[in-house]
Amino acid sequence: MVSNTESTSTPTLADQVANKIQAAPVPVKTSLNIIWEKDIKDYIVKIDLLAYNSFQIMESIDIISQKGNSYVFNMNNYPYGVYYLRFYLSDGSVYNRTITKN
Numbered sequence: 001m002v003s004n005t006e007s008t009s010t011p012t013l014a015d016q017v018a019n020k021i022q023a024a025p026v027p028v029k030t031s032l033n034i035i036w037e038k039d040i041k042d043y044i045v046k047i048d049l050l051a052y053n054s055f056q057i058m059e060s061i062d063i064i065s066q067k068g069n070s071y072v073f074n075m076n077n078y079p080y081g082v083y084y085l086r087f088y089l090s091d092g093s094v095y096n097r098t099i100t101k102n
Contacts, residue, residue: 014087014095017043021095023085027102032073034085041069045088049073052082052098075101 020037021044036044041063049059058078061071080101087095 012093013043013089013091014093016040017087017089017095021087021097023097023099027100028075029102030074030076032075032099033070034073035070038069043090045090047071047088048084048086050084050086051078052084058083 017036017040020040022033022035024033024035026032032049034047044063046063047061048057050057059073063071078101083099083101085097085099087097089095
């Protein structure tokens, strides 16, 4: 009897980067720090910060032009509420993370 231990589904790029991106502090008050592991930098093309209720892009950052492996969103002038971080990945997929501002 042969046992197949390999998974039939391959993790997507979004699945692979999900655990390698940190957003802190959450809930955020003034500055939201986004930090990603260096080995996934080439997979992240762009990050958008969107308001949950209007889907208006509050800020957009092109990661390719960034030198490091982090970015800080200034949340001071944004109202309290729920926001999305939308990560555009090199394979064309999108990874979303929800954050709240208090």
